[in-house]
Amino acid sequence: METNTQLKVAVIGCGALGTAIAVGALDSSSETGLGVKQLVATVATEPSKRRVEDALSNHASRVTVLTREENVRAAKDADVVLLSFKPIKRAEVFAVPGFKEALRGKLILSIMAGITTKEVNRLIYGEEPASDSGSPLQAVRAMPNMAASIKQAVTLYTPNPGTTKENLEIASWVFSQVGEAYQIPENSFDICAVLVGCAGSLLLLAIDGLLDAAVAEGVRRPEVQNLVVNSAIGMMNLVPAGDHPSVLREKIASPGGCSIRALLELEKLGVRSAFTSAIMAAAERSKTMSSSR
Ligand SMILES: NC(=O)c1ccc[n+]([C@@H]2O[C@H](COP(=O)([O-])OP(=O)(O)OC[C@H]3O[C@@H](n4cnc5c(N)ncnc54)[C@H](OP(=O)(O)O)[C@@H]3O)[C@@H](O)[C@H]2O)c1
Incomplete structure (x- = not known):
């Protein structure tokens, strides 16, 4: 060239x-x-x-x-x-x-x-x-x-x-x-690539699940969709601003409060490890794609 x-x-x-x-x-x-x-x-x-x-x-x-x-x-x-x-x-x-x-x-x-x-x-x-x-x-x-x-x-x-x-x-x-x-480097490309290329779809699934709760409680999705998304964007922006995700999570979950109840429910359902497994499955798939013709 x-x-x-x-x-x-x-x-x-x-x-x-x-x-x-x-x-x-x-x-x-x-x-x-x-x-x-x-x-x-x-x-x-x-x-x-x-x-x-x-x-x-x-x-x-x-x-x-x-x-x-x-x-x-x-x-x-x-x-x-x-x-x-x-x-x-x-x-x-x-x-x-x-x-x-x-x-x-x-x-x-x-x-x-x-x-x-x-x-x-x-x-x-x-x-x-x-x-x-x-x-x-x-x-x-x-x-x-x-x-x-x-x-x-x-x-x-x-x-x-x-x-x-x-x-x-x-x-x-x-x-x-x-x-x-x-x-x-190419040797870490598969895992990093699925983190930027696919992880968003997992987070969108989480947003969808949160909105289901609103519907179950009698509130229509369009009324809360932007509230949920914008509050999530605001929270996420605290991470590049310097807060570690787990420290932030701890700060939000006050003793005896609602957040800790919700977090414990997710841990009981294995949500954290489900995210890990999903991304690892995506990375494994990424590693084999060049050889599947
Ligand atoms: N989507 C994501 O989030 C994402 C993230 C990272 C990487 N990628 C990768 O990015 C690439 C594009 O993804 P995308 O979501 O943009 O896909 P897409 O919207 O389906 O775009 C693929 C395009 O390729 C065209 N095409 C198909 N056969 C062709 C041919 N023989 N010659 C010329 N054009 C042809 C299609 O034309 P028609 O519209 O006429 O069918 C379509 O416009 C993929 O390789 C994907 O793996 C995607």
Whole structure:
């Protein structure tokens, strides 16, 4: 890839997350000097093409939206290619003649859950370790979450060994446009990635359970939904402000009070270890995804 601060980006599989990242990168007025000169997004179907055109309409002069038949064209013309289709689709996408060749020499950003940089290497170069005229594949594996759509994601990323500092800066810039981005080592990626990618769904399940209690007591969900969510957000914000979660929990639970009763009930039901088991199951699944083709 040429050194280029105004990037040509392809988003292959521009669904919920691909669209959020595309909007973030296009909206950016970054002081780093990086920006998007043109962005080509691809999707599988015509209705999605219209959805993406709508979502990116503020940047129409820099955006082209195509369907899957044009994946090769989209990738060929880009400096940076974001792979944001579902992992299960990867065999189909890579089987198209010319696709893997179109990715060679580009910076590849993959957000496919559970797919290692080694697997991205295999997809592009086959079973032999990759190299572009002697240099390693320039690829970054990342795990954002759905809060990217409101630019409040936490994205973890890890590079393929040999990815240049300049390309890492580009990857960090792309993911920073939708929230915070942190580089972590690939050997701790699975557990950390499920903590940012899946844990939110567990907490939402907890919110749903809390709202059931309101309904059981005769209060309609919409009347309390935002109260519950906003109070939870406020409490959570105390943690980065310096309070350890267990110290905070202890502070809230006064002797003889309501909170301690509720907490004891949850402990009796094994909720704490249920959360641990759920995340460990997700991490185990993440570890096996690259090998399940
Ligand atoms: N959702 C999450 O919370 C989350 C978190 C972290 C990572 N991830 C990863 O992020 C990726 C995207 O997830 P998502 O939730 O954004 O999925 P999504 O909304 O289903 O988006 C996938 C997109 O891929 C398109 N697509 C399917 N086959 C294609 C093909 N052959 N060529 C081009 N595009 C194709 C689909 O098009 P159509 O719309 O036309 O079907 C869809 O727009 C996945 O790999 C997932 O593992 C997701």
